[in-house]
Amino acid sequence: MEEKKEIPRFDDLKKEAQKEWRKELKKAIPVKERMKIPRQKMPEREHDVRNKDFFEVNLGLSPDQAVEEARRCLDCPNPFCVIGCPVAIDIPSFIKLIEIGKFSEAARKIKETNSLPAICGRVCPQESQCEVQCIVFKSTGVSVAIGNLERFVADWEREKEEILIPQLANPTGKRVAIVGAGPAGLTVAGELSKKGHSVTVFEALHKSGGVLAYGIPEFRLPKRILDAEVDYLKKLGVEILNNFVVGRTATIDDLKKEGYEAFFIGSGAGLPTFMNAEGENLNGIYSANEYLTRINLMRAFEFPNYDTPLPKGKRVAVIGGGNTAMDSVRSAKRLGAEWAAIVYRRTRKEMPARVEEVKHAEEEGIEFLFLTLPVKFIEDERGWVKEMECLRMELGEPDASGRRRPIPIKGSEFRIEVDLVINAVGTSPNPLIPQTTKGIEVGKWGTIKVDFNTMATSIEGIYAGGDIVRGGATVILAMGDGRMAAYSIDLYLKNKNSR
Numbered sequence: 001m002e003e004k005k006e007i008p009r010f011d012d013l014k015k016e017a018q019k020e021w022r023k024e025l026k027k028a029i030p031v032k033e034r035m036k037i038p039r040q041k042m043p044e045r046e047h048d049v050r051n052k053d054f055f056e057v058n059l060g061l062s063p064d065q066a067v068e069e070a071r072r073c074l075d076c077p078n079p080f081c082v083i084g085c086p087v088a089i090d091i092p093s094f095i096k097l098i099e100i101g102k103f104s105e106a107a108r109k110i111k112e113t114n115s116l117p118a119i120c121g122r123v124c125p126q127e128s129q130c131e132v133q134c135i136v137f138k139s140t141g142v143s144v145a146i147g148n149l150e151r152f153v154a155d156w157e158r159e160k161e162e163i164l165i166p167q168l169a170n171p172t173g174k175r176v177a178i179v180g181a182g183p184a185g186l187t188v189a190g191e192l193s194k195k196g197h198s199v200t201v202f203e204a205l206h207k208s209g210g211v212l213a214y215g216i217p218e219f220r221l222p223k224r225i226l227d228a229e230v231d232y233l234k235k236l237g238v239e240i241l242n243n244f245v246v247g248r249t250a251t252i253d254d255l256k257k258e259g260y261e262a263f264f265i266g267s268g269a270g271l272p273t274f275m276n277a278e279g280e281n282l283n284g285i286y287s288a289n290e291y292l293t294r295i296n297l298m299r300a301f302e303f304p305n306y307d308t309p310l311p312k313g314k315r316v317a318v319i320g321g322g323n324t325a326m327d328s329v330r331s332a333k334r335l336g337a338e339w340a341a342i343v344y345r346r347t348r349k350e351m352p353a354r355v356e357e358v359k360h361a362e363e364e365g366i367e368f369l370f371l372t373l374p375v376k377f378i379e380d381e382r383g384w385v386k387e388m389e390c391l392r393m394e395l396g397e398p399d400a401s402g403r404r405r406p407i408p409i410k411g412s413e414f415r416i417e418v419d420l421v422i423n424a425v426g427t428s429p430n431p432l433i434p435q436t437t438k439g440i441e442v443g444k445w446g447t448i449k450v451d452f453n454t455m456a457t458s459i460e461g462i463y464a465g466g467d468i469v470r471g472g473a474t475v476i477l478a479m480g481d482g483r484m485a486a487y488s489i490d491l492y493l494k495n496k497n498s499r
């Protein structure tokens, strides 16, 4: 079997950095001067205006700001930022192309390993991925704004209509089936299409994008941006069949009989988790999945132009501390809530949400009730929720997640008046594929088991990645899995041929 290449390949990156123009550019400004340049602030809409509509909050860097920000990058000989990026973007190369004003070239450099840059530039938790590894961050505490620069060039390329389709390999005649058009599935599809394989993505919903389509609201990721990046993949030759539920419309075995030779399962973790608290089924209590799907996919925020019912809620409590909770509470505020709050059982420090979303939520008037655990929901005479009983918590020793365990304080019960509650405490993998694919190994929480070096499942020719193997994770981790799986599937198909 051909030896697997390491991702990232530092040798290639070092070769790029040795080009004459890069060496000249590096010398042009001394490191000390570069370190003094302040991080460019992304312009954003006024909080008192934006918290009443669903238009995008961030406005993007200007070309001048992007060039100035790019000057802060030291073009390090060992760019650790690349190790921090699960799809191994050649970050120094794309940033140095920005510094010399070659914005479209910078976008193409990113697209060598990431087909969804305008999305990642908007939703990636950069602070815990590429930017935490940045040497400027390690020296000054303020990293180069890698994500903002990625967004800038992707938007530039799209708006200037300079999107180029890379050279595709000759057709191999091999057919690959992908389950789910989320970031994991779309990444595999794009990578394999570039390698000449014939790729079909089967997607249960009428819209492609997975959580990007049904979960993340317009004010963070406008659907036109998602649609443009999905369109790019189609131009790479990816076929997407919507309204096709694998396991119902056809099983993986059926698709095998139709001539598909390799499979990738990227079906995500779209099943809501419940707290099993008393009164959890009362009217006025939603799972975040249902609430956000109604808003994003069924456009409830454009009611009555779209006929999607959704109670507005005057006093809205959202339970949880992740991105899903933040998206739900900010949506509730925009739909007219007078009081909208996050109710979280730990403290701010342990919240898994992106730092920027928490900051934006605070600015928009969201209240945060930390160390608070809802234990019971109380109904009014019509069966709607009217109050939530909570316990105060304190933090104990760290648990398996490495975060300090919340412990209830005895006798600390108190009640909060609410008329809408959104449960965003987590999700679990959809069981349909494991149930309908005989012999596929599943872990304790319903996740599909894989070898993380290859993303191979227990069945030959079937690979998996993203939330279906990790539980709820992130867009870029799903894409990293997708890239690894595409690499393995390509090898598998080549070796299958020569056997």
Ligand SMILES: Cc1cc2nc3c(=O)[nH]c(=O)nc-3n(C[C@H](O)[C@H](O)[C@H](O)COP(=O)(O)OP(=O)(O)OC[C@H]3O[C@@H](n4cnc5c(N)ncnc54)[C@H](O)[C@@H]3O)c2cc1C
Binding pocket: 123, 124, 125, 179, 180, 181, 182, 183, 184, 185, 202, 203, 204, 205, 208, 209, 210, 211, 212, 215, 216, 244, 245, 246, 247, 266, 267, 268, 269, 270, 292, 323, 324, 325, 327, 354, 430, 432, 433, 465, 466, 467, 468, 472, 473, 474, 475, 476, 478
């Ligand atoms: C509200 C919300 C906000 C988030 N915000 C962020 C953020 O800001 N940054 C970040 O990095 N991460 C964020 N995340 C997490 C991130 O979106 C996920 O980790 C990521 O989307 C996982 O990608 P995936 O491709 O594995 O799955 P998904 O995005 O879940 O895509 C799976 C797709 O498979 C389809 N599918 C499922 N079963 C079948 C079947 N049987 N047949 C056909 N199709 C099927 C689904 O319809 C779906 O389209 C957020 C998650 C949520 C819910």
Ligand code: SF4
Binding pocket: 084, 085, 086, 087, 088, 089, 091, 114, 120, 121, 124, 125, 126, 129, 130, 131, 146, 147, 150, 476
């Ligand atoms: S994709 Fe995410 S992790 Fe990679 S460089 Fe962009 S922002 Fe950083």
